[in-house]
Amino acid sequence: IELKNVMHWKTEMVRFMMAYKFAVEEVSTKISILQQEFQHIHDYNPIEHVKSRVKSPESIFKKVQKKKLPLNLPLIQENIRDIAGIRINCSFVTDIYRVADMLTEQKDITLIEKKDYIQNPKPNGYKSLHLIVQIPIFMSDRVENVYAEIQIRTIAMDFWASLEHKIYYKYNKSIPKALRDDLRDAAVSANELDERMERIHKEVNQLKEDDHLNGNEQKPV
Numbered sequence: 001i002e003l004k005n006v007m008h009w010k011t012e013m014v015r016f017m018m019a020y021k022f023a024v025e026e027v028s029t030k031i032s033i034l035q036q037e038f039q040h041i042h043d044y045n046p047i048e049h050v051k052s053r054v055k056s057p058e059s060i061f062k063k064v065q066k067k068k069l070p071l072n073l074p075l076i077q078e079n080i081r082d083i084a085g086i087r088i089n090c091s092f093v094t095d096i097y098r099v100a101d102m103l104t105e106q107k108d109i110t111l112i113e114k115k116d117y118i119q120n121p122k123p124n125g126y127k128s129l130h131l132i133v134q135i136p137i138f139m140s141d142r143v144e145n146v147y148a149e150i151q152i153r154t155i156a157m158d159f160w161a162s163l164e165h166k167i168y169y170k171y172n173k174s175i176p177k178a179l180r181d182d183l184r185d186a187a188v189s190a191n192e193l194d195e196r197m198e199r200i201h202k203e204v205n206q207l208k209e210d211d212h213l214n215g216n217e218q219k220p221v
């Protein structure tokens with residue numbers, strides 16, 4: 001293999017990974033703007049935490065093998081759409097849809113696919129709203145439309161998913177039935193907690209609104 005070919009391949013690889021880093025940065029900035037502006041206008045923040053990552057080359061390679069793709073960068077770009085990943089944790093289920101709308105209504109974000117595992121949970125109990133979006137990244141000599149996956153879930157859904165993810169890998173992807181049943185029960189409990197918290201949240205806001213009408217000003221929860 002010629003050195004110049006190796007150097008060219010390395011430059012392309014770094015450029016390939018950079019585009020995803022920029023996509024994560026763009027989406028993260030958008031989320032940060034929403035958080036700050038929403039807080040300012042409504043005196044309330046629907047977003048609790050945001051985590052982001054760019055898939056490692058090793059994980060990309062594993063997915064390439066799983067999907068039986070050839071090692072070709074444009075094909076990988078088109079078929080592996082979660083290399084740039086952003087996870088948003090909200091306090092309440094209604095906030096999930098509110099945040100999803102605020103993001104997808106932005107002109108430069110193209111919604112490619114929406115997977116609503118909240119309306120349609122996975123058989124194991126997994127719940128989350130997944131958005132596959134495309135965002136333009138303006139570089140020195142071109143614009144690249146980069147895919148990113150935005151996962152939006154409540155804190156309770158995230159708690160469940162993190163534990164399930166650990167167990168899934170601990171048992172090398174085949175969880176024993178008793179544990180699977182336990183996890184499904186835990187998912188039901190997480191869902192009940194979400195519903196309960198949202199009910200309390202609404203009640204408190206109603207009380208605040210009544211206070212407001214009576215001229216007794218207090219912050220929303």
Ligand code: 0O2
Pocket residue numbers: 081082115122124126130160161162164165
């Ligand atoms: P990681 O390590 O989190 O990145 P795809 O394989 O993405 O082309 P798929 O499987 O239809 O297609 O995508 P889906 O259903 O949108 O799931 C993608 C991601 O959602 C996963 O990424 C997980 O992060 C999360 N996820 C989906 N199902 C589950 C689940 O049952 N439990 C948990 N804990 N997380 C889930 P990766 O690449 O699998 O893993």
